[in-house]
Amino acid sequence: MSPKRSDPLVVPKGSSGLLRALLDAGRAVTRRLDQELVVLGMTAAQYALLCELDEATRRDHRLRALAQTVFLEQSSLSRSIASMARRGWIATARGADRRVKHLEVTAAGRDARDKAAAVWSDLEQSLFGGPAAEVRRILERELTRLALRAAEAPSPPS
DSSP, rough: OOOOOOOOOOOOOOOOOOHHHHHHHHHHHHHHHHHHGGGGGOOOOHHHHHHHHOOOSSSSSEHHHHHTTOOOHHHHHHHHHHHHHHHSSEEEEEETTTEEEEEOOOOHHHHHHHOOOOOHHHHHHHHHHSSSHHEEEHHHHHHHHHHHHHHEEEEEEE
């Protein structure tokens, strides 16, 4: 099967091991969540962005930093913001300079986020409903640790 355009990373053929399994699982779960959220006219990335914006203590965001936080390319973030603003999920305004944007989740956005949260919960239950609660806690803890370690890794030399 050839990689889809939306895949952020193409794993070389012949790669194996835990990292390969993790990347494959991440892409498969994201694809599945996108499929489930289509009824709301939302993507997994837009759901993550709505959650991040609603939980943020500030409303003025540097787009580069926000893109890194939600694991999107800056161009994808800009398209998502524009789409979400057209849907009335977020209100936008120019910030102090062009790198900063004032973003605020609207009531319609919180409603959409809540509906997406229910889809998320249902999907999580269907994917992980079987494992015992302790196994789920261990997976969540270890994957969170892995994400933190990966985020702290030094950038490759330019």
